[in-house]
Amino acid sequence: MPTPEPFSSIGARSQRPHWRAVLVGLILIPVNCYWITSIEMVQYFAQPTTVSLIFTVVFNLFVLTSLNLLAKRFLPWLAFSQGELLIIYAMLSVVSAVAGASFMEILVPILGHAFWFATPENDWKGLFWRYIPKWLSMDNKRILSGYYQGDSTLHTAQHLLGWLTPVMNWFAFVLALLLVMICINLIVRKPWTEQEKLAYPIIQLPFALTSEGFFINKTMWVGFGLMAGLDIINGLHFIFPAIPRLFARSYFFSFAEPPWSAMGRVILGIYPFVLGIGFLIPSSLLFSCCFFFWLWKGQLLLGGIMGWQTSAGFGGTSYPYVNYQGFGAYLGIFLIACVRSRKHLFTVFRKFLGWGKDLSDPSEPMPYRVTFLVLVLGSTFLVFFCLKAGMSLWTIILFFSLYFAVSLAISRLRVELGAPMHD
Numbered sequence: 001m002p003t004p005e006p007f008s009s010i011g012a013r014s015q016r017p018h019w020r021a022v023l024v025g026l027i028l029i030p031v032n033c034y035w036i037t038s039i040e041m042v043q044y045f046a047q048p049t050t051v052s053l054i055f056t057v058v059f060n061l062f063v064l065t066s067l068n069l070l071a072k073r074f075l076p077w078l079a080f081s082q083g084e085l086l087i088i089y090a091m092l093s094v095v096s097a098v099a100g101a102s103f104m105e106i107l108v109p110i111l112g113h114a115f116w117f118a119t120p121e122n123d124w125k126g127l128f129w130r131y132i133p134k135w136l137s138m139d140n141k142r143i144l145s146g147y148y149q150g151d152s153t154l155h156t157a158q159h160l161l162g163w164l165t166p167v168m169n170w171f172a173f174v175l176a177l178l179l180v181m182i183c184i185n186l187i188v189r190k191p192w193t194e195q196e197k198l199a200y201p202i203i204q205l206p207f208a209l210t211s212e213g214f215f216i217n218k219t220m221w222v223g224f225g226l227m228a229g230l231d232i233i234n235g236l237h238f239i240f241p242a243i244p245r246l247f248a249r250s251y252f253f254s255f256a257e258p259p260w261s262a263m264g265r266v267i268l269g270i271y272p273f274v275l276g277i278g279f280l281i282p283s284s285l286l287f288s289c290c291f292f293f294w295l296w297k298g299q300l301l302l303g304g305i306m307g308w309q310t311s312a313g314f315g316g317t318s319y320p321y322v323n324y325q326g327f328g329a330y331l332g333i334f335l336i337a338c339v340r341s342r343k344h345l346f347t348v349f350r351k352f353l354g355w356g357k358d359l360s361d362p363s364e365p366m367p368y369r370v371t372f373l374v375l376v377l378g379s380t381f382l383v384f385f386c387l388k389a390g391m392s393l394w395t396i397i398l399f400f401s402l403y404f405a406v407s408l409a410i411s412r413l414r415v416e417l418g419a420p421m422h423d
Helices: 007-013 019-042 055-074 082-099 104-110 124-131 141-149 157-195 201-209 218-239 272-278 283-306 322-340 342-353 368-389 393-416
Strands: 251-253 266-268
Touching: 019 055, 019 082, 019 104, 055 082, 055 201, 082 104, 082 157, 082 201, 141 157, 157 342, 157 368, 157 393, 218 272, 322 342, 322 393, 342 368, 368 393
Parallel strands: none
Antiparallel strands: 251 266
16 A cells, blocks of 8 residues: 655645636535434434545545546546545545534524524523523524425525525534634644644545556455455345345343443444455554453453442443543643644744744645634634623533543544544
């Protein structure tokens, strides 16, 4: 598999804007978002945005790369460069994550939920209507009737004007939130990429897919054929149940007698996509996954021996408090990332204040002073937005401090581990 070049060299090589790629990305964004919404909410048979490699985006990149090969042969002037294809991939990935199950698919339905489902029995009106800002929600039941009951369309003047205010306000909030997170990533890019030289496992596939020679690699076609055959057989099983499924069965192991029963179930199964991603993960991190899984089971066993109330589920609120341990682990990863990059972060801060000239940033997407300024302005906007929405200042500071700490920790996991899921 080709090894990605350092981002600095890629950035230094081509400074011209790739407007063609941006245009194609903008055209594909609504198509991809419609696809995601359809399969995640309407048909509800897959959750592509819950994994780090969003398969709808990878499929779009695969189709574009295939068409690009034809363009290189017959219309060379129309062909995209690798950098342009990766720009499209990045655009679709970011927007898909926003449009997916853990973001817009949660935000949009709750805008009018408290008003439409309020009844005299639940007394939502008296309980919390006064705490919901009208400029961030939809309280017009005439408009909501078309949204919840159907037999209507969004494309009427009343509906469009009614939804305009909350949608634009939330759009401004989401835009500021994304800008702040992008600026954080730009600031830590240099130490993570050029100094620590972290693995970035999840960029290996799109990078290889857009590289020269990918489609003439015999090993790739062997692997592609095996996985395609597996999926075709499993797809035929769905239509014709007499055809057996492959790698579809999970084995559940558990103990019936205490204290061993406190360990809960151990599920074993073969998932080819996990095996494939495992080849991209450092062996030390693979060992950590196995070690801490059995450490968790050991804690459950200890709870059973001691007679404590235990919870073997990830959402449990009793010993061993897996959710709380996981949150603490995220904070630990955040602190480790900050400590390792502390010199660089301090230098960036000094450069923003104009006190230091020892940090060169010609290869960065934006100068550090501009990046830090956008970070400050975006954070300030988020604070005033939440103040206007009714949050107290100390709550805002605490919430966003933890939010961005966990976000940076997840980014670090993506950079080092590229795990399929992080929840």
